[in-house]
Amino acid sequence: MSLIRVDGLSKSYAGTVAVRGVELELRAGEIHALCGHNGAGKSTVVRLLSGQESPDAGSIAVDGVPVELKTRRDAQTAGVALVDQELSVVPSLTVAENLLLGDRDAGWLNRRRAQHRRARRMLDDLGLTHVRPEQRLSTLGLGERQLVEIARALGQRARLVILDEPTATLTDVESEHVYAAVRSVAAAGCAVLFVSHRLGEVLALCDRVTVLRDGAVVTTSDADALTVPALIRHMLGESPASAPRTRAESGETVLELTSVSVPGRFGDLSLRVRAGTIYAIAGQLGSGASDVLRGLAGLHPALAGQVTVGGARLRTADPVAAARAGIAFASNDRKSEGLFLDRSTGVNLLVTRIPALSRFGLVGARRWKETASRLGERCGFPANQLARPVGRLSGGNQQKAFVGRALDRSGTRVLLLDDPTRGVDVGGRAAVHGLVRNAAAQGVAVVFSSTELDELVDLADVVVTMYQGRTVARHDEAVPGDVLLHEMTHGTEPG
């Protein structure tokens, strides 16, 4: 019995087709997975179904009745609850208040007792027994906040619950709680649309799977009939040829970490980083991998321990000092902490070398232009793209500009890349990897964090795995992906 029917759904943004002709049928009581590689159109489908965008064409019907979902509120009235990909809870409110936010059944009056009782039940269902309803959300960790958002969606007595990457920031134990809660909601007759990158999880949890590629549905089939490799084939189509790997010789030590820690994030890390070598810090969100890079870039005020660059001690917790010492950092949040979206690609490539392009505090217009076009060429941007605002480029091109600003710069000794291919399509990924290899070949030491096995196996010379703030293992030799995955998700070496 189909609860939700989606027919011929299409949507374009500024001329770029995001999804076209998507057909989807969600049955009451089923857990339906939506899979696809980055940029396949999963998020757009979620936005259309949850009332955050209106489709250009196509229809959505609930119980056979066509509905128009113009706002989140419309969607909620139609019975659609959502856990957004981005964490969507308000830190300044209490846990109980967050659980009530946007709930149509909550009523106008606050009945604190009843609300707290209900909150207690919702929290217990997701294993948050230690969290009190009257606690501020800002006192919780990121994983716990995510669980609160999931609890809110599951508790809204919806017909359809959409979960967009709900477990990305959760530990295994936390994820298990989510699976159990999702199963019980589905058992009560609710349809669940589950969007996830974790394919093992998808096959274990879901009843049916729909795969998107390039904005269109490739297949919908029973999860039992699929395997992880089959799913990957559907997602990728022709798998892209990976560039041949050239191992660079280890050069002299440029960066040395001695007992470095950030309280609450990661502890006691020591590492020597050599020129011309690519290091990966492999760890899921919350493992501390990202915090190591942020700490080195001077963005963690509480960083303790000793860091030396080129033999000189680095003044920690000071991004300007880090940059001056030759550390270039590319955040994983390209939009809000990375690029200057309204500025041109050219300007974004030059951001970190403005003083170098100037004399007596004045910028030389010709040198500025020449450098921009030279770098643009180096990073593979056509000349006409250089003048366009970087915010209008695709994710892959944006990332190229982001990485490119640290290249060909005499001062750059260490390049820190936090999840360098997040939200980047396959082609862009290869290009970014090419740039990184190139930088290493020129003698720059590269440290990147990632959770993607292909990337770790493919790009890194040395892989350090982290789990819940501690180092699990270090691999100087080639290492198979399943070993890395085991270390990243269990915190022990396999065997």
Add this chain to the structure above:
Amino acid sequence: MSRFARPEVLVPGVALGATLLVFAALPLRTGQLLTPFDAYNALQVLARLGPLILALGLTMIAGEFDLSVVGTYAFGGMLAVTYGQDHWALGLLLALAAGVAVGVLQGVVVARFRISSMPVTLATYITLLGLTSSLSGGLSKTFDNADVTLWVDRPVLQVFSPRSLLALVVFLVLALVLAGSRWGREIRAIGGDRRASRVSGVRDDRLLVGLFATSGLLAAGGGALLNFSLGSANPDPGVQPLILAAVAALLGGVSLAGGRGSVLGLLAGALTIAFLAQVVTVAALPTYVSQLFYALLLAGVVAVDAPGLRRGVLRLRKVRR
């Protein structure tokens, strides 16, 4: 973090506590005991600024900054005096209606275009000042209904007046409504994180329009009552009322970044300003002392809220350890 270390409790607690202590210590300087009249005067200041503080403070909690309140204040006051010469109620109603209209207009613009409210309300403020001035030909206008003027400031129970009582009632009613309904939660939510609230299903657009309408209503009503009390309408009250209202809201624990604060906090901030004014008057201190005191209190607010200063402190602590 303990309940009292939170800025929305700490800031108004310290500000009001310090002010009341100084107020209570006044006899040490003047050699005379405090009289109910001192409290009456302080509450009259509350009556004058209270509605403005609420009007500005509520929008601040929602992450907006409604500079137009002082324009609406002047405009409403002028309308009330101009059309209330014979029937004060008519003037008051007109003022309130105009306030709501201005508020709704601004709310629609801010919510519809998702535009920052500060520049928009600054433009409205200037426009309203011009409108008010045109209404009176640029001159002050006297209010000839002396009965009303006497009545609104008549002492009640020695320390109150109908005006200050009304201000207090409005504070308490709004405090109850916002603490007891979903509105309070949702206003703080859209102030704390607009996007997350929207994704959660909070109708931020309607809420904003409602808020700006309320803000306009309060400001216009406050202006009308003030002018009834003064017996005249001034086309340009200057920016001082606006600045004082902002100070009161900030001292009430409201953050300019939004998402933080309560109506009771706003009341505490309003009382701080009111009693401070009375302290200065009774102790016959030069006004610059109160200005320096405001500067000091606000410096505290700045320090509590500045992320860079907090980072610096964290680094210092680390070094010492």
Add this chain to the structure above:
Amino acid sequence: MSAVTAERRIVRPRRTDVLPVAALLVLLAVGASTPRFLSLDNVKAILTSASLIGIAGLGLTLIVIGGTSVSLAISQSVAVSAMVFLAVQSAGLVVALVVTIVTGALITGLQGLVVGYGEANPIVLTIAAGFALTGLATGVGGGTSVSPTGTGYTVLNATPGGLPLSVFTLVLLTVAVQAVLDRSVFGRLLYLTGENRPAARAAGLPVGRVVTVAWVLAGALFAIAAAFSGAFNTSANINLGGTLTFDAIAAVLAGGTPIAGGKGSARRTLAGVLLIATVSDILLLRGYSTGAQIMVKGLIVLAVILVVHLRTTRGRP
């Protein structure tokens, strides 16, 4: 987006482009049909009234572009600087000017230090600074007006070629500030910092220093406005600034510089000042009241804000 649509955008003017042009034409037409508008005397009047607001507005432009909102203490900074200017006249004009500019730069620069390195909220901080300045000025000076201790200041009241010196200064400073914004390292960094401060921080740009320098320069410009204002009024107290704070903000906004930062220019601020002054002048010549002039000023600011906002957000998903 394809190259085709990009090209079409260039050829076909946008609706939001038409609006300012049409407004300008209407303005000129109304001006031309207004008696005495095109006379030289009238142009002078417009420029003079605009010059002080304009100079202060240039300073504010730097603060706004840097993404640090606005200063609400412009009036007080100008008043205190003017008091200093008149008080040190006995040392001669040049020394007085230098002392005034240094004082102004210090006053506002100190606030910039807290905003830049401490990331304090500029609105709250400048309200506090306004109180502190008023309090200190009245406390130290006893609340009386400062009278000039020499006569050097009269040079600033000169009218070479029939135009007041302040007008030349405004034009000169607009060119200078524009050059700094366009050509200097500081200018480039200021735009970047204003557009996205977290990104600038993460890129290792000296965010704190850039913001501080912007505020120091703003303070120096406020001080120059103060010197002219003090010379013109020949006495100064803390109320000298009057409504300058909001006038300057209105001028910057009317020029189309968005308050969010990262965009804007000195030219735009000059245009904003001239626009407001011209319209006020037309209304004055046509016999409208002061109230109507103020009202139209507010409406102009509102219209520009909306047009600029619609232009920048157009075509975004």
